Amino acid sequence: MALSCSRNRYLLLMAQEHLEFRLPEIKSLLSLFGGQFTSNQEIYGKSPFWILSIPSEDIARNLMKRTVCAKSIFELWGHGKSPEELYSSLKNYPVEKMVPFLHSDSTYKIKIHTFNKTLTQEEKVKRIDIADGQRELIESYSVKKRHFIGNTSMDAGLSFIMANHGKVKENDIVFDPFVGTGGLLIASAHFGAYVCGTDIDYNTVHGLGKASRKNQKWRGPDENIRANLRQYGLEKYYLDVLVSDASKPSWRKGTYFDAIITDPPYGIRESTRRTGSQKEIPKGIEKCPESHVPVSLSYHLSDMFFDLLNFAAETLVLGGRLVYWLPVYTPEYTEEMVPWHPCLQLISNCEQKLSSHTSRRLITMEKVKTFENRDQYSHLLSDHFLPYQGHNSFREKYFSGVTKRIAKEEKCSQE
């Protein structure tokens, strides 16, 4: 009994950031490589030490080639709460498995990791390195170094986590309907997917207009999405970007995308828009008369998420994933507010705090049912629809919180 338990067990050393995002990332990647998530450890919570059973070393290696949440992986030979327990646990580990590492000319070292200085080490492991995770990706793809950024460019680590939640793999087609400066596409392209995107903002897609990096006035000719991919040697994965309204997509009927990975506008730093019937042309567009942006309708956030889910249900391949950020006013958040669709199954929901009363949640969904036209209207019948309305007032609530705080601070400084 003890023997079979100790076979194929690995210890993962996890990075201590984006805590909530780690478990869905590891689960998604294991599923991508043909493994299944099983474990003896019940609570992961804040611990950096995870024990997993992985059916083969190949799967473990593939996992480490992709993960940004795990730092290293080790074959687990024994563990225990005391040196005596550890010793007897090690004695039970099959000797045949140790033999490849016990040549007289091979060396080993013992490293001790602790978590929370108040604890003495809970586990010691004989360390045989298998692989280290992909955390150096975060540094090489850091937004600071990227040529073309916008106001809301995503932190590099999170963009890789999103691609992993999306189970992006080589030769996939990944689409971003709110592509902005293309930051999310870079992570997918890095994992070998071909990428495309749309955005309603003509200037952003073309790389024109005010630059978002401090001290820069205009975006140069090397600032656009294609140039960003070129900077990282990923230009061959660039398919196309289009100027388009995500609420009025221009794709012919069919399923094309293996993953849709996006960060829709929340209406705070970038405005939420869609094309409307008013003829008023916004300032700054005079330079590009052909951009034809008769835009001024504010896009209700709940409509936007509904459109996004419908779009995903229609255009994703079966088994394809939608990964997106949902802004939330924390005091009123309930799980029922997470948008729902009959064709999409909720896989994970991870929170990242933005401020004292707002956060955003990374939602991952998987298409499990073929889209039929009548699914478009099912939301009207569902009582899930009503809580969506809360998203519409996200902008008001965000700003009301800020203005109240400013008023309070001014009052305090006057006293």
Add this chain to the structure above:
Amino acid sequence: MKLLTHNLLSSHVRGVGPRGFPLRLQATEVRINPVEFNPEFVARMIPKVEWAALLEAADTLHLVEVPKEPIEGYEHDEKFLKKMHHVLLEVDVLEGTLQCPESGRLFPISRGIPNMLLSDEETET
């Protein structure tokens, strides 16, 4: 704009529905962009292609050596895949227009980027 993308685009002008495909292509500037050949990716795209629309667009651009249809066993036919790779991914329309076949509405392409925006009156509800 690559021909793979053109093959997936449709007009969403109100009332047009499936007759909005394919968009009629007019190009004033085209560039051939070498892209690294990836046979697995090209093979994955073949089932998604609407062949008549592709041939029409290729014809407009005066492309030669365009396969007329997918051949049996195409997944392993490197010659076939290389030709498809060139047509789908290496031909880039930089300037031109896409026209809705039903309504005649024009969508401009500039710097390789199509602009599909319409006003509310023009689009489906």
